[in-house]
Amino acid sequence: MNNLQPVSQRQSVASIVGVSKVYTLGGHQVKALNNVSVEFQQGDFVAIMGSSGSGKSTLLNVLGCLDRPTSGQYFLAGQDVAAMDDETLSRVRGRYLGFIFQSYNLIQQLSVVENIEVPLSYQRPPLPGGRERCLKLAELVGLSGRLGHRPTELSGGQQQRVAIARALVNNPHVILADEPTGNLDTATSHDIMNLLDALNRAGRTIVMVTHENDIAERARRIIRLRDGRIESVSETRPLLPVGIGSSASGVAGATTE
Amino acid sequence: MNLFQQLRLGFRSLMLHKLRSALAVLGILIGVTAVIWLVAMGEGVSYQAQQQIKDLGATSIIVRSIKPAEESSREVGSRFGISYGLLRDDYERIVTNVPTIKRAVPMREISREVRHREHFIDGQVIGCTPDYFGMNRLKIARGRPISQVDMQGCSNVVVLAWEAAAKLFPIEDPLGRAVQLGTEFYVVVGIAAERTAAAAIGGSLDARQYDRDVYIPLSTFRARIGDRVFTVRAGATQLETVELTQITAVVEDMGEVDATADIIRALLQRYHKNVDYAVVVPKELLEQAETMRAMFNVLLLLIAGISLLVGGIGIMNIMLATVTERTREIGIRRALGATKGEIVQQFLWETVVLSGTGGLLGVLVGFLCGPTVSGIRQLVNTFLPEVWRALPPNIRNLEPRLAPWSIIAAFGISVGVGIIFGIYPARRAANMDPIEALRHE
Numbered sequence: 145m146n147n148l149q150p151v152s153q154r155q156s157v158a159s160i161v162g163v164s165k166v167y168t169l170g171g172h173q174v175k176a177l178n179n180v181s182v183e184f185q186q187g188d189f190v191a192i193m194g195s196s197g198s199g200k201s202t203l204l205n206v207l208g209c210l211d212r213p214t215s216g217q218y219f220l221a222g223q224d225v226a227a228m229d230d231e232t233l234s235r236v237r238g239r240y241l242g243f244i245f246q247s248y249n250l251i252q253q254l255s256v257v258e259n260i261e262v263p264l265s266y267q268r269p270p271l272p273g274g275r276e277r278c279l280k281l282a283e284l285v286g287l288s289g290r291l292g293h294r295p296t297e298l299s300g301g302q303q304q305r306v307a308i309a310r311a312l313v314n315n316p317h318v319i320l321a322d323e324p325t326g327n328l329d330t331a332t333s334h335d336i337m338n339l340l341d342a343l344n345r346a347g348r349t350i351v352m353v354t355h356e357n358d359i360a361e362r363a364r365r366i367i368r369l370r371d372g373r374i375e376s377v378s379e380t381r382p383l384l385p386v387g388i389g390s391s392a393s394g395v396a397g398a399t400t401e
Numbered sequence: 402m403n404l405f406q407q408l409r410l411g412f413r414s415l416m417l418h419k420l421r422s423a424l425a426v427l428g429i430l431i432g433v434t435a436v437i438w439l440v441a442m443g444e445g446v447s448y449q450a451q452q453q454i455k456d457l458g459a460t461s462i463i464v465r466s467i468k469p470a471e472e473s474s475r476e477v478g479s480r481f482g483i484s485y486g487l488l489r490d491d492y493e494r495i496v497t498n499v500p501t502i503k504r505a506v507p508m509r510e511i512s513r514e515v516r517h518r519e520h521f522i523d524g525q526v527i528g529c530t531p532d533y534f535g536m537n538r539l540k541i542a543r544g545r546p547i548s549q550v551d552m553q554g555c556s557n558v559v560v561l562a563w564e565a566a567a568k569l570f571p572i573e574d575p576l577g578r579a580v581q582l583g584t585e586f587y588v589v590v591g592i593a594a595e596r597t598a599a600a601a602i603g604g605s606l607d608a609r610q611y612d613r614d615v616y617i618p619l620s621t622f623r624a625r626i627g628d629r630v631f632t633v634r635a636g637a638t639q640l641e642t643v644e645l646t647q648i649t650a651v652v653e654d655m656g657e658v659d660a661t662a663d664i665i666r667a668l669l670q671r672y673h674k675n676v677d678y679a680v681v682v683p684k685e686l687l688e689q690a691e692t693m694r695a696m697f698n699v700l701l702l703l704i705a706g707i708s709l710l711v712g713g714i715g716i717m718n719i720m721l722a723t724v725t726e727r728t729r730e731i732g733i734r735r736a737l738g739a740t741k742g743e744i745v746q747q748f749l750w751e752t753v754v755l756s757g758t759g760g761l762l763g764v765l766v767g768f769l770c771g772p773t774v775s776g777i778r779q780l781v782n783t784f785l786p787e788v789w790r791a792l793p794p795n796i797r798n799l800e801p802r803l804a805p806w807s808i809i810a811a812f813g814i815s816v817g818v819g820i821i822f823g824i825y826p827a828r829r830a831a832n833m834d835p836i837e838a839l840r841h842e
Binding site: 205208210211230231234235237238239243245249250251252253254262263265266267310314 | 406
């Protein structure tokens with residue numbers, strides 16, 4: 145653990161500083177997040193854990209630019225996004241973030257390759273090499289034989305692979321995964337985690353919410369939340385030195401340009 | 402996404418619920434077809450009216466005798482009967498005093514039984530001058546028209562309308578034979594060609610059927626039949642004295658019509674105590690018909706607009722259901738970077754696909770208007786011949802005329818309706834909270 149580089153020397157891709165989120169429910173003020181500060185480095189793989197109501201979903205929504213904090217700052221790709229308007233936030237999500245959901249959230253009327261393509265249609269300006277990129281990613285997640293299938297024709301694990309390919313298509317700074325294995329059996333969960341692991345080793349920054357310990361232990365850091373505060377941060381594995389990840393495996397070649 | 406991709410996505414999303422989308426399309430289809438068909442019918446009717454008015458002649462002025470309503474009710478049963486209408490003096494006055502008139506043709510008309518042996522018809526006896534045939538575009542199929550010599554000699558000669566000739570002379574050749582009018586016999590000198598009946602125009606001109614006309618010289622009419630006529634109406638006998646039924650005046654140029662009509666009105670006003678005449682100007686009728694047509698079209702568009710409105714509400718209903726159903730998809734798209742504007746666009750394109758498809762199909766069905774009408778006509782004619790004969794001629798002869806503007810308008814309105822009724826559901830979709838939308842089951 146001592147060979148971990150000091151945080152300040154690594155490139156920070158996302159950081160939240162003193163973020164609070166207050167909801168008003170039935171006249172009562174509920175602090176879902178209470179003065180939370182976290183920094184995520186390039187190549188980080190963070191699992192966020194906590195019981196229900198601990199604020200982990202709220203934290204993920206704030207990180208995903210789907211929700212704005214009541215106070216505090218959120219720096220993503222060098223910009224403070226906490227105060228951005230709705231349209232700019234949409235563009236930020238489309239450009240810098242990739243989403244993986246528990247229930248896959250594929251669009252039913254679209255085929256596998258079209259689902260992977262969806263984020264590309266919201267890029268301004270458009271990213272070059274759209275369709276080719278999608279085909280490469282489908283191959284990466286092992287679905288090149290099922291490009292024309294509809295989501296209903298795929299198993300849960302296959303659907304989640306499509307979702308992962310979709311989360312990569314815009315070459316995001318951070319991948320946000322909300323219980324990515326929550327709907328899958330143990331063997332398939334294992335496969336999906338291997339895929340995420342490989343992506344991380346290729347340099348991808350992943351933030352994952354989970355309540356399963358064995359899944360969380362696949363991450364490098366585990367942040368435990370309780371009542372809207374960070375209870376503990378533990379390191380399971382050291383972060384790879386800068387430079388190794390971004391060009392190491394074959395995955396990297398396919399996912400970063 | 403480019404336009405084609407947007408439309409394709411819209412189409413595929415609609416294909417998720419085929420029946421539902423088809424019903425929404427049907428609503429618009431019916432609306433668009435209604436616009437096109439109703440306008441085509443309206444155009445057909447007004448075209449007919451215009452043709453008839455043009456037949457009367459845009460440069461002519463028609464002065465007709467009218468039985469004054471008050472006087473007739475007051476003097477019913479009077480021994481001397483009533484006297485009304487245009488006088489031969491009026492004709493002279495008009496011809497001599499109005500310089501713009503190129504030609505004026507007097508005419509006297511009466512209903513009489515016409516006989517040939519055992520055959521008889523309720524004929525319309527028309528006393529006229531030789532000019533009458535040319536002015537009314539009556540063609541002579543066989544023989545000759547009334548001549549100036551007939552006029553001067555007060556000859557007992559007659560020209561029969563085609564139908565009258567056929568009824569009176571089912572077998573023999575009518576030319577040179579005699580028909581009986583009252584107690585007098587008249588020699589048939591000519592047969593007029595067939596002519597379709599004219600429908601009533603506005604309230605000023607009655608429907609006119611030419612098939613029972615028998616034409617005799619005006620001078621003969623005066624000498625043999627006279628001005629006094631007994632009529633039996635509702636059991637009461639009445640003696641009427643009328644010198645002329647109608648005077649048709651023709652001017653050289655359309656621009657002179659109004660002024661000439663005014664002079665004639667003023668002239669008649671001076672010599673007639675009662676208004677027992679009417680001055681009908683076909684050109685005015687033409688203008689009236691134009692106004693009528695415009696009003697008629699507005700009315701039809703209103704009716705058709707209502708059906709499009711109903712179609713639009715149908716579309717809105719479908720789109721609201723769609724938006725609720727696809728809340729999840731909206732959440733996903735928002736998370737993946739779609740702005741509110743892009744969500745609005747997506748759902749608007751979807752409604753445009755719906756209403757545009759309805760519009761296109763509606764236009765196609767609209768083109769079937771002519772064949773449909775003639776098909777229905779054929780059916781009625783074949784299976785319900787009595788009903789067919791009872792129909793007024795302007796319905797029997799109605800030809801719908803597709804108006805290009807109505808096709809463009811109907812299609813445009815249908816797409817417009819789609820956009821207007823699509824905006825609310827689309828905005829509702831866009832304004833969803835993405836977090837809530839993602840959580841939606």
